[in-house]
Amino acid sequence: MSTTPHTLTADNWPIAICMHGFSPVASDGTRMHDAASERWDGVFRQVARLGFTAIEIADSHIRPSDLTPARRAELKSIADSHGVSLTSVHVQRQSIIEPGRGEQNLAYAHQAIDAAAELGMQVFSTGLHQPFNEAQRKALWFWTVQGPVDPDDAETRALAVRRLRELGEHAASVGLPMALEMYEDTYLGTADSAVRLIEEIGLDNVGLNPDIANLIRLHRPVEDWRELHEKTLPYANYWHVKNYTRDEAGDGSWWTSVPTSLELGIIDYRAMVARAVEVGFRGPFLMEQYGGDSLGICATNRDYLRTLLPEGGVSATDGNRSAIPAASETVSA
Template sequence: MNATPRKWNNETWPIAAAMIQYPNLLPDGRSVQDQSAEEWAATLADIVEAGFTELDPTDSWLRLADLTPSRLESFLALTRSLGLSIPAISTSRRSVIDAVHGDEYLAYGHRVIDTASAIGASAVSFGLFEPLTEAQKQVLWFWTVDGARNPDDPATWQKAVSRIRELGRHAEELGIELSLEMYEDTYLGTADSSVRFVDDVGLDNVGINADLGNLIRLHRPVEHWQQMMAKVAPYAKFWHVKNYTRMEDPASGVIMTHPAPLESGIINYRAAIRMALAHGFSSPFLCEHYGGDGVSVAATNRDYLRRILPR
């Protein structure tokens, strides 16, 4: 699906910092949405000091699409002053088939696409995963507890396809690519299902966010990362990258995972990226990491990507 020729090298490829380390709600009860530019700057100083020149605000931290025009311009002026560009925007846990908020999230998705176009971002990422359950919030690693599942229902599948196609057509009109995030127990919860879903949507600008980390971290059997990547590589677009160690004991059936830097985890990103490049992958990356100093690990991951990307 990726016919666009590569337009970057290892030094110029957009590799953005995620903001998943930073919550939207502040200790004093305020929202990041309501912070001053000076307060935003204090947070973004971490990103700049880590050496990033690209940022994905990540709407779990700040919903750019819900800022007023003047507030959005204030944020953009700030990022420019800090030497940060925004190559893509990621959404999180705002599924267009959410049983309660699906219509609201569909409208929000259109605003995200318009905002991406207005600020010069080339891609957006959407997913069909829902907010963490109370049980997931109570454990150290939320992925060790099952969360919400997309229903095994053809009508709901078709509703999801129709709504993503609607967003995809809007994005296509504005020259934006739409990347759908792989995530457990959703319609993009396996490589096969992800490919089937994107094929059903049927738009060239709609592809797969090959976030295999979301799957290999699960404490359950999963398809080998190499097999998954081979299937989704022809569809790969804006890509969230993270890695995990994974240990399996066949005798007991125990499976354990833990976040790891890109070069140290079970996914061989040198091989995975080469698979995607062979199919014309030409989209930004987003570095994510859970646990510890996620910003610093993300910076290490960025440097690793720059070492292995084509020169």
Template sequence: MTQKNKTAWNRENWPIAAAMIQYPNVLPDGSSVQEQTAEQWAETLSDVTELGFTELDPTDSWLRIADLSPSRLDEFLSVTRAAGLSIPAISTARRSVIDPNHGADYLRYLHRVIDTAAAIGAKEIAVGLSAPLSDDQKKALWFWTAKGHVDSPDPAVWKLAVERIRDLGQHAGSVGVTISLEMYEDTYLGTADSSVRFVEDVNHSAVGLNADIGNLIRLHRPVEHWSEMMRKVAPFLRYWHVKNYIRDEDAVTGTVSTSPAPMEFGLINYRQAIKTALQHGFQSAFLVEHYGGDGLSVAARNRDYIRTLLPR
């Protein structure tokens, strides 16, 4: 299912975008990034360009560009162009189409994201089934160590999720955009097997998988080996969120501990993971992420590491 881009990308020009997960939508004074001036957006994006990024993902946990008015969207695009940033893809966060309270609203929002992506020339969007953080997750040092949302075991809900994602796929395909479904714990995309089954049920050429297996190996519970997950999902791989974690398992007590790490230092061997993806024809952008500390600087380090692994 992985589609090849007509452009022969190499390690010099492969799009590797900065995520904006370090930047909140609501500022300390209570104002919203949505309402900032173009100059204020430019000030934030200077962090990105100073670290050498030439691609940006305006992650919607920071700025919902699909909810900007046409004139404000033009302002934002002018800011990114002036900064020398292109936008290969748009990531969405915690806007599940089967959210019991807001699923229909999120579906309409994701249709707007598709139209916005097409209008600005972004070729891919990342969509997931994760839910807003629970109160326990908000209190935890690392949110993935506390209990969060679990997708319903009801087959009717699975069917609804498949139908709504297929609906998005049909729209995306009609405007030249592809959808990458983010793997995330306790959702229908929470294991490699379930993710493959889900995307096969959707059965649309514009819908593939975002093999964000870092979301899974960070869990303090037994998980499938990262290489087995990659082997299963690589044929379906699209826009790819990449990050890594140190993981320690005590076989005697069953204790698991994890912490974020730069890509080359963590459990996942991305040299092998990227090789596996390329063998299956992977030709999409990367999004580099990191939680904790100066995540943007670590993401820049991850970008430079990825370039050493790509074809010359």
């Protein structure tokens, strides 16, 4: 069970940390999902030491729906002992239209929604991106290699809409917003396609995770980051934020990108956060970083982000999408 302040300010706006800074598999081969409570305790201890009070549980590390009820309770108890809330579960690379696995992934997503509600999370987060191919796994940066592509096929897109609407209805029934992460070469891979998908699903609790950095890092021509945000922010209810430097040749012969901090990258988050709040964004933020000291960079990015949020506060209930429950509401199973 969780509650959120009725007024969101720079000081209390929910900002969570990702799990990229933790290895999903220990040196002895034990998956974090199966790890002893001591290892989980170490994760939340580090998170709290960095000043974070919230974390996104990535299913690459821990799959809450696959834990026993006792282990789920243990996960929440350990997090609570360090003052860390479980903001969301992020179901990644489990596309509900993945060839040969779509129905299985759909069933898993339903289970993840129930687990998220049981754990008192604020958001159910997912997308349409599929598992890495072998070339992506071998690359220094996976986004420099071509991955799977959603088919340009009306029937497959309609299937995606139906299944995502089914998940959205389930999420709504347990009091959860559902956020769909933007990602290249999926039906969430361009601003227009992503917005159209949300409109086709047609549920107030289903919105976008406008992770535009997933697109501007690509070594290919991309949409202008300003236009991407302008089109998608009105539909946002959860936001993975990270940044990259980007350079490209004027003749289109080459492109390059490297992860960097929110402040130094090509996306101007000062302008974009102000615009997001203006058009009604009231969702949690998730600090994300690839490479280097992911945890440390997420912490400095969080501190920077708080300087961009409104000091005077905004109402948590006047947003554009159903993103954060009002103080009088709760999220529970």
